[in-house]
Amino acid sequence: MDVPDVRKRWPHRINTVTIGARREAGGTRTSTVTVGGQTTLPFYGFEGELPHPPVVALEVWDIPPVDWPEPAKEPFADVLDDPGRWAQKCVEYGAPLVCLRLKGCDPLIADRTPDEAAHIAQRVRESVGVPLIIWGCGKEDKDNEVFPVVAEALSGENCLLATFTEKNYKTFTALGTAYGHKLVAESPVDINIAKQINILALDAGFPLENIVIFPSTGALGYGIEYVYSIMERTRLAGLQGDKALAMPILCDIASQAWAVKEAKAGVDEVPEWGDPRARGPMWEAVTAYVYLMAGADILVMRHPQAARAVQDMVRKLMAPWPGGPA
Amino acid sequence: MARRSRVILIGERINAGFKDIGRAIREKDPGPIKKWAKLQAEAGASYLDVNIGAVSKDPRDMAWLVKTVQEAVPTPISVDSTQPEVLRAGLAAGDGRPMLINSTTADDEKLARVIPLAVEFGAALLGLAMDERGSPRDVRGRVENGAKIFAAAIEAGLSPDRVFLDPILMPIRFMQDQSPRVLEAIREFSLLSDPPPHISVGLSNICSQAKERSLLARTFLVMAMAMGLDAAICNVLDEELRAAVAAAELVLNREIYSDDFLKASRLKGKGAGEGTGRAG
Numbered sequence: 330m331d332v333p334d335v336r337k338r339w340p341h342r343i344n345t346v347t348i349g350a351r352r353e354a355g356g357t358r359t360s361t362v363t364v365g366g367q368t369t370l371p372f373y374g375f376e377g378e379l380p381h382p383p384v385v386a387l388e389v390w391d392i393p394p395v396d397w398p399e400p401a402k403e404p405f406a407d408v409l410d411d412p413g414r415w416a417q418k419c420v421e422y423g424a425p426l427v428c429l430r431l432k433g434c435d436p437l438i439a440d441r442t443p444d445e446a447a448h449i450a451q452r453v454r455e456s457v458g459v460p461l462i463i464w465g466c467g468k469e470d471k472d473n474e475v476f477p478v479v480a481e482a483l484s485g486e487n488c489l490l491a492t493f494t495e496k497n498y499k500t501f502t503a504l505g506t507a508y509g510h511k512l513v514a515e516s517p518v519d520i521n522i523a524k525q526i527n528i529l530a531l532d533a534g535f536p537l538e539n540i541v542i543f544p545s546t547g548a549l550g551y552g553i554e555y556v557y558s559i560m561e562r563t564r565l566a567g568l569q570g571d572k573a574l575a576m577p578i579l580c581d582i583a584s585q586a587w588a589v590k591e592a593k594a595g596v597d598e599v600p601e602w603g604d605p606r607a608r609g610p611m612w613e614a615v616t617a618y619v620y621l622m623a624g625a626d627i628l629v630m631r632h633p634q635a636a637r638a639v640q641d642m643v644r645k646l647m648a649p650w651p652g653g654p655a
Numbered sequence: 656m657a658r659r660s661r662v663i664l665i666g667e668r669i670n671a672g673f674k675d676i677g678r679a680i681r682e683k684d685p686g687p688i689k690k691w692a693k694l695q696a697e698a699g700a701s702y703l704d705v706n707i708g709a710v711s712k713d714p715r716d717m718a719w720l721v722k723t724v725q726e727a728v729p730t731p732i733s734v735d736s737t738q739p740e741v742l743r744a745g746l747a748a749g750d751g752r753p754m755l756i757n758s759t760t761a762d763d764e765k766l767a768r769v770i771p772l773a774v775e776f777g778a779a780l781l782g783l784a785m786d787e788r789g790s791p792r793d794v795r796g797r798v799e800n801g802a803k804i805f806a807a808a809i810e811a812g813l814s815p816d817r818v819f820l821d822p823i824l825m826p827i828r829f830m831q832d833q834s835p836r837v838l839e840a841i842r843e844f845s846l847l848s849d850p851p852p853h854i855s856v857g858l859s860n861i862c863s864q865a866k867e868r869s870l871l872a873r874t875f876l877v878m879a880m881a882m883g884l885d886a887a888i889c890n891v892l893d894e895e896l897r898a899a900v901a902a903a904e905l906v907l908n909r910e911i912y913s914d915d916f917l918k919a920s921r922l923k924g925k926g927a928g929e930g931t932g933r934a935g
Binding site: 520521522524528529531532562566570571572573576601 | 661910911912913914915918919922
């Protein structure tokens with residue numbers, strides 16, 4: 330029986346973004362990470378090119394975590410008060426990318442100064458050779474104070490600075506250009522705003538090729554299907570030639586998956602849900618699996634066990650299959 | 656409507672019918688040709704139409720015109736002539752970029768001479784829905800001619816996305832009853848196959864000798880887009896026209912809305928060589 334050939338040819342390619350700079354490129358990284366470059370949907374290796382598999386970044390906080398359940402802390406128990414050693418531990422666990430979250434800069438948490446944040450960022454830089462994502466506290470006014478100092482301190486390292494919005498794109502695009510960093514554009518599960526902020530960044534003179542999209546992330550069971558459909562539409566538009574949406578996509582699995590009771594609840598709270606030490610990482614991993622299918626290129630994750638499960642899944646999904654194209 | 660590709664704007668300005676271009680062709684002055692090539696490419700033309708018109712019957716003039724445009728911009732070229740030997744000279748002067756043959760008709764003799772050129776040069780083909788008897792005045796005649804051209808092109812091995820059909824637009828000033836029929840013919844063309852062929856018009860025809868030319872042109876264009884049209888030979892420098900196309904693409908849900916959708920539409924206009932690209 331003839332099987333109809335349903336393969337499509339998409340007219341455009343998703344942008345390729347490299348994070349990190351080695352010495353010869355003006356940085357001090359010993360490795361770099363490249364994402365994007367697809368000419369088809371996630372894992373459709375039979376149809377188009379998938380030159381760069383999705384990658385996992387493990388997160389490091391600038392302060393000891395304030396709201397993590399025990400199972401999330403355990404793998405890092407001895408380093409939670411030292412971002413440098415914590416980052417080293419992430420690399421030991423196999424992370425090709427480290428995401429430093431400047432939580433402590435949040436005025437409601439520790440209200441760290443820009444200089445303190447820069448000091449910690451440098452400590453992380455000196456502790457590991459992998460490329461870095463630097464994630465602000467999310468309060469736009471404070472991020473606008475912190476990032477100029479941090480971006481300068483990491484000048485030339487080609488970090489990924491997260492995140493800018495419609496409100497502070499001018500600050501971020503200027504910093505990205507001045508200090509040689511890539512940027513993450515954040516939108517609130519809204520494809521129209523996702524497109525708009527990219528146009529704003531381009532208008533401010535920042536190349537679309539240096540942007541990664543963060544469409545916001547929802548945990549498994551908490552609006553994940555809504556984000557999924559936005560990501561899918563974004564990717565389809567990019568492949569069809571919408572240059573303002575043809576970017577790699579980043580998902581923040583860590584903060585979302587570990588914020589829900591299914592991941593956090595202790596065994597004493599809901600005994601029938603089983604051991605949280607297995608349940609938490611599983612919730613995080615399954616959340617990430619869904620986003621892999623939706624088109625995630627970078628997944629920021631928390632638990633090394635979940636990260637490894639996701640990396641294994643990516644390897645399996647990227648492997649050629651019997652009878653498939655080489 | 657399943658069509659997803661964006662409207663393909665074909666710049667009409669490099670035509671010997673314009674005095675400066677006619678003079679440039681006669682005197683072999685590349686200046687005006689390069690100027691209009693750049694202006695139209697920057698405005699987002701997917702193709703640049705080049706036409707030596709009544710100024711010359713010499714195929715070498717077409718070759719010169721194509722080469723001159725190629726020196727100025729990387730934009731694909733629409734080689735415009737009723738003469739197959741002039742078309743051949745223009746195509747042969749191509750540097751490998753996508754080319755569009757403008758045009759054949761449904762006339763058997765014409766089809767037999769022009770379709771092989773599309774095959775030989777790997778070019779796209781634009782067919783005017785007319786034949787040796789002239790332009791039909793009704794929907795049926797247009798559709799018969801269009802279907803005949805389409806079938807002959809597919810038979811010769813062209814894929815639907817390499818075929819452009821033109822239902823022939825008439826001046827509203829003189830033949831007002833024709834424009835609804837053209838719109839209907841566009842709808843019929845769009846049902847010829849899945850995916851459908853591209854459907855194009857010579858947009859400036861509609862406003863020939865009329866007042867408010869730009870308004871008439873853009874109004875017809877957005878109405879025709881709703882019927883399935885996805886290409887037009889037109890004044891690509893008309894900003895209001897381009898804005899209307901951008902808005903119509905949002906209304907048809909072919910483009911994702913953003914507040915700066917006009918800027919976004921200019922962004923995508925920059926890509927040269929996207930003329931014949933389409934998913935599927």
